[in-house]
Amino acid sequence: MNSRLTLTIGGALVIAATAIGCGGGSNGTPSSPASPSPTPPPPTSSPASATVVITIVGMNGANSYAPNPTTVQIGQTVAWRNADGVAHTATANGGAFDTGSIAPGATSSPITMNAAGSFPYHCTLHGFAMAGTLTVTGDTGGNGGPGY
Numbered sequence: 001m002n003s004r005l006t007l008t009i010g011g012a013l014v015i016a017a018t019a020i021g022c023g024g025g026s027n028g029t030p031s032s033p034a035s036p037s038p039t040p041p042p043p044t045s046s047p048a049s050a051t052v053v054i055t056i057v058g059m060n061g062a063n064s065y066a067p068n069p070t071t072v073q074i075g076q077t078v079a080w081r082n083a084d085g086v087a088h089t090a091t092a093n094g095g096a097f098d099t100g101s102i103a104p105g106a107t108s109s110p111i112t113m114n115a116a117g118s119f120p121y122h123c124t125l126h127g128f129a130m131a132g133t134l135t136v137t138g139d140t141g142g143n144g145g146p147g148y
Helices: 002-021 124-129
Strands: 052-056 070-073 077-082 117-122 131-137
Touching (some): 052 070, 117 124
Parallel strands (some): 052 077
Antiparallel strands (some): 117 131
16 A cells, blocks of 8 residues: 555656646647756956056055055046955045945945045055055046046
8 A cells, every 4th residue: 555655646746747847838839948047147346347446455554555656537437456355445534535345355346536636545444554645637627527
């Protein structure tokens, strides 16, 4: 009796699997086997490309960011890549920009520089033990570019 029950259950499972495998369609044409779902690409730590990338190298005062100082033109984008083993930020002393926390190995979102000037910045997570200067140059009027 036990073997009969096993055969009955096994037969039901085979029929169910066959119905599922055929797609259960009623149009009489067999469905093609489902292709495996494509694996999405792994997330990247690099956002959209920036015109200039500054590397965070560690807690080394004025040598914490490279290159330092950095000069860009109005309208260029800047991102910071964290090559250190701990999280850091790049935050303008006057609040003109702030990358937010950048994980080790990650790159910040690009920030468009829309105003000329000299912008000293630091890591908010490590006080002023990390310092850099970003200089933005260019005409702020009449050139059709961003910044006004």
